[in-house]
Amino acid sequence: NAGVTQTPKFQVLKTGQSMTLQCAQDMNHEYMSWYRQDPGMGLRLIHYSVGAGITDQGEVPNGYNVSRSTTEDFPLRLLSAAPSQTSVYFCASSYSSRGKTQYFGPGTRLLVL
């Protein structure tokens, strides 16, 4: 198994540009989520999904959209990038809830100029 994969590893955007961060997992996990990591802030939940077709907001959802058309993929979209979205983004997945361990992807470093 490849586990949780994320692309790209690093991206530079200009303010106002849009892009999609890709996340995929091959473990048949129902639960997937996106976090952002900022210095001194730990990881904060952006959006999550408990299964295909079901998504919900986390702690810091503004400026981000998600969709979950398949069990394997959970892309994160930035419609109009802002410098405040400069961060490292992690995707994670686990078997459906009940406290199962979340497994993280390698992260995407995003710089918005």
Place this chain on the structure above:
Amino acid sequence: AQTVTQSQPEMSVQEAETVTLSCTYDTSESDYYLFWYKQPPSRQMILVIRQEAYKQQNATENRFSVNFQKAAKSFSLKISDSQLGDAAMYFCAYRQRSEFEGGSEKLVFGKGTKLTVNP
């Protein structure tokens, strides 16, 4: 809302010695899970150890063990025989147990402790 506090932004330990990282959390729930994740310079988040709140026995994984004090809402990580490869950021995280399958069970993270291992 649940919160997780790691009061030690940085810690250091000599190689082969023991170090304890602190974590406290705030919740009104009785059924939940606690985790320690390690993040080396590669930025990969690696699960170190996991504790289920309904279990009184402290979890152990080789050189890593926890001291889980449910009443005090404390969940410290002890690393024995520290190795150079243990140097990393360590994050404590809380996950509430959902009442039903498919419920929201987000991870709430502390801000992390940077561990330095001195040779």
